[in-house]
Amino acid sequence: MSAAFHPSDDLLASYAAGSLDEATGLLIASHLTLCPACRDTVDRAEVVGGALLDSLVPDDTAMAPVSADALARVLSRLDDPLPVPHRAPPPSAPQAQAGAAAEGLPAPLRQYLGGGLDTVRWTRLARGLEQSLVVDSGRVRARLYRIAPGVTIPDHTHHGSELTLVLHGGFSDLNGHYGRGDVASADSTVSHRPSADPDGPCICLAVTDAPLRLNGWVGRLISPFLNL
Amino acid sequence: MTLSSPPTPEPPTPEPPTGAAPEAEARSALLLRVGRDRDRNAFALLFGHYAPRLKAFMRKMGADDAVAEDLMQEAMLTVWRRADSFDPQKASAGTWIYTIARNLRIDRIRRERRPELDPDDPALIPALVSEAPPPADERLHRERVDDRVRAALKDLPPEQAAVVALSFYEDAPHADIAARLGVPLGTVKSRLRLAMKRVRESLGDCLS
Numbered sequence: 001m002s003a004a005f006h007p008s009d010d011l012l013a014s015y016a017a018g019s020l021d022e023a024t025g026l027l028i029a030s031h032l033t034l035c036p037a038c039r040d041t042v043d044r045a046e047v048v049g050g051a052l053l054d055s056l057v058p059d060d061t062a063m064a065p066v067s068a069d070a071l072a073r074v075l076s077r078l079d080d081p082l083p084v085p086h087r088a089p090p091p092s093a094p095q096a097q098a099g100a101a102a103e104g105l106p107a108p109l110r111q112y113l114g115g116g117l118d119t120v121r122w123t124r125l126a127r128g129l130e131q132s133l134v135v136d137s138g139r140v141r142a143r144l145y146r147i148a149p150g151v152t153i154p155d156h157t158h159h160g161s162e163l164t165l166v167l168h169g170g171f172s173d174l175n176g177h178y179g180r181g182d183v184a185s186a187d188s189t190v191s192h193r194p195s196a197d198p199d200g201p202c203i204c205l206a207v208t209d210a211p212l213r214l215n216g217w218v219g220r221l222i223s224p225f226l227n228l
Numbered sequence: 229m230t231l232s233s234p235p236t237p238e239p240p241t242p243e244p245p246t247g248a249a250p251e252a253e254a255r256s257a258l259l260l261r262v263g264r265d266r267d268r269n270a271f272a273l274l275f276g277h278y279a280p281r282l283k284a285f286m287r288k289m290g291a292d293d294a295v296a297e298d299l300m301q302e303a304m305l306t307v308w309r310r311a312d313s314f315d316p317q318k319a320s321a322g323t324w325i326y327t328i329a330r331n332l333r334i335d336r337i338r339r340e341r342r343p344e345l346d347p348d349d350p351a352l353i354p355a356l357v358s359e360a361p362p363p364a365d366e367r368l369h370r371e372r373v374d375d376r377v378r379a380a381l382k383d384l385p386p387e388q389a390a391v392v393a394l395s396f397y398e399d400a401p402h403a404d405i406a407a408r409l410g411v412p413l414g415t416v417k418s419r420l421r422l423a424m425k426r427v428r429e430s431l432g433d434c435l436s
Contacts, residue, residue, distance in 0.1 A: 009420070009421045010402070010424070012424075013421075014395055014402065017396045018331070019396075019402075022340045022341060022343065029344055029345050032345045033352050036355035039355070040355075041424070044377075044424070046323050046327055047319075047377045049323065050324070050326040050327075051323075051374050052326075053278075053322055053329065054281065054374070055378055056280075056285065060281075064293055066279045067297055070300070071275050071276075074305060078305070082309065105351065107346035107349035108343040112343070137340070
């Protein structure tokens with residue numbers, strides 16, 4: 001099943017431009033794994049990048065001329081042995097039994113976790129709500145959330161923006177139902193109370209660029225402990 | 229490159245890359261020759277076209293001259309090493325080389341990882357349309373796609389063009405672009421969306 005809720009085009013274009021922070025980039029790459037339509041959009045945006053590279057004019061290149069011996073130096077290195085990668089290669093995908101792949105985590109996320117969901121160390125936030133920090137790129141963070149069946153997250157608005165990618169199960173809010181691959185976008189104008197589907201836990205990757213502010217009285221009570 | 233291919237004769241000394249710039253279609257053909265035949269002459273011609281652009285691209289990102297020169301040489305070496313994975317049905321040479329430069333820039337200048345999808349991921353949901361190869365006369369249609377995108381970019385209203393250029397050349401996050409242009413964050417996002425919409429419309433069914 002393909003996603004029904006997608007990241008906005010400006011996010012997809014920024015992913016293609018390479019200008020997203022790492023946490024948001026991880027969410028987009030994970031969504032792309034599950035969404036052929038957005039892969040197409042990113043392909044188009046990469047064409048924009050290629051066209052811009054090709055259309056750099058002599059004025060741009062004259063500012064920083066290529067050194068006279070550059071070609072000779074590169075040619076002399078063509079047969080050098082390949083450099084050892086400075087990062088360990090990502091763990092290979094688990095050789096999942098047939099059927100498991102359809103519900104498996106996207107490879108970009110597995111690379112950050114160093115494995116599948118079984119490697120995640122969850123921290124309990126509230127009854128029926130657990131989290132695990134995946135990427136901390138300063139102000140922007142990506143976290144996994146596990147919400148127990150039927151649990152509703154306290155009413156909250158956002159100081160900044162929040163993107164939520166459903167990886168397993170689903171949830172509903174004012175805008176509708178979000179299933180695997182869907183991306184919910186929320187900003188400071190939205191107040192919502194997402195509810196996990198009753199038939200199983202919901203697992204999401206959420207990227208926030210500022211602390212959440214919980215509106216309800218329960219929310220205000222637990223908010224200092226959440227570090228959301 | 230296939231290891232079983234017969235040894236190719238020693239190529240003539242690469243021409244100095246000062247001649248006429250190879251056309252877009254010719255550039256993809258050159259890149260194919262680099263990948264398939266390890267053709268150093270073809271590589272030198274590509275170098276002549278892309279080296280100055282790649283260096284300017286790195287400079288725009290804020291790299292100083294020496295770093296930009298290093299990254300340009302590194303990018304061209306990567307072009308040589310990965311050319312066998314270039315597929316002209318998926319991208320033009322320009323787009324393919326752009327992605328190499330972009331990733332190198334994130335890796336070396338920002339020192340961050342770039343999360344990338346894995347085309348062999350068992351979790352990947354494939355496109356619904358069949359991925360049959362296009363007919364032979366469509367083989368170089370990726371270059372026509374590039375031409376249309378380039379034309380669409382030229383026709384963008386200046387305020388949209390500025391946001392596109394800052395995103396792609398200077399790697400600036402939306403908030404920085406907003407600060408530099410003195411407009412609200414939402415305006416940056418909507419201009420980028422409008423620009424992408426124009427690009428999409430200019431392509432029609434070209435890419436789908």
